[in-house]
Amino acid sequence: MPMFDIIPIPAFDDNYIWAIVHPLNNQVVIVDPGDAKPVKAFLQNHGLSLQAILITHHHHDHTGGLAELCQTHECIAYGPSSMEPICQVVEDGDSVQLFNNSIHLSVIASPGHTLDHLVYYGHDWLFSGDTLFSAGCGRLFEGTAEQLWQSLQKLQLLPNNTAVYCAHEYTLDNLYFAQSLEPNNRDITIAINQMIAHACTLPSTIGQEKRINPYFRTHLPEIQKKLGFNDSFQSFKKMRSLKDTWQVKS
Numbered sequence: 001m002p003m004f005d006i007i008p009i010p011a012f013d014d015n016y017i018w019a020i021v022h023p024l025n026n027q028v029v030i031v032d033p034g035d036a037k038p039v040k041a042f043l044q045n046h047g048l049s050l051q052a053i054l055i056t057h058h059h060h061d062h063t064g065g066l067a068e069l070c071q072t073h074e075c076i077a078y079g080p081s082s083m084e085p086i087c088q089v090v091e092d093g094d095s096v097q098l099f100n101n102s103i104h105l106s107v108i109a110s111p112g113h114t115l116d117h118l119v120y121y122g123h124d125w126l127f128s129g130d131t132l133f134s135a136g137c138g139r140l141f142e143g144t145a146e147q148l149w150q151s152l153q154k155l156q157l158l159p160n161n162t163a164v165y166c167a168h169e170y171t172l173d174n175l176y177f178a179q180s181l182e183p184n185n186r187d188i189t190i191a192i193n194q195m196i197a198h199a200c201t202l203p204s205t206i207g208q209e210k211r212i213n214p215y216f217r218t219h220l221p222e223i224q225k226k227l228g229f230n231d232s233f234q235s236f237k238k239m240r241s242l243k244d245t246w247q248v249k250s
């Protein structure tokens with residue numbers, strides 16, 4: 001199996017559009033093109049041909065460049081039913097074949113941030129969109145806390161070595177929030193010290209998220225006590241709502 005490069009294309013203030021680059025034939029698959037312009041520049045600069053696009057959910061910062069890229073390139077786009085007809089619709093349990101069937105990614109429904117949210121998993125990669133961030137998770141826009149909770153439970157079952165490619169650079173802010181909940185967690189302190197020096201903090205891994213992501217740690221008595229519950233889901237719900245208004249103290 002050739003070694004694929006997975007390269008972040010920065011967009012807007014803090015979005016990443018991920019490019020999966022085949023090392024031998026100059027083909028590329030793009031995940032969540034919120035803007036066509038940086039993607040086109042990337043393709044041109046590296047002499048790449050766009051084969052396919054994956055969409056995680058309908059938000060404009062993930063889909064804004066989709067129509068233009070589909071018009072100007074011979075490529076196929078996959079996404080949730082909210083993206084019909086521009087995307088070929090995929091749903092939970094489907095598999096997407098990429099690079100002439102050399103890569104298969106499983107489609108996993110992950111509602112919560114939006115109702116249509118999908119993530120793509122395979123080849124030790126997880127394209128988690130706005131469901132799972134490093135040290136955090138997406139806001140609840142359309143779904144319920146229960147739905148997002150179930151979605152994150154599913155993602156925790158993936159192997160620890162799964163690389164997590166999420167769609168935003170929110171890691172440091174998330175880590176400071178995580179530290180406010182778990183001041184004695186050494187892994188969080190180490191991660192903050194490491195990430196401060198990096199413009200791009202991704203990918204993370206599922207194993208690392210189990211050590212630093214408070215939304216993966218709500219089963220721990222210390223976290224539950226801090227949030228005033230002795231229940232994992234209630235602690236999750238409280239944590240998610242606290243984060244909505246939380247700000248780093250300067």
Ligand SMILES: [Zn+2]
Nearest residue numbers: 057059113130
């Ligand atoms: Zn979103």
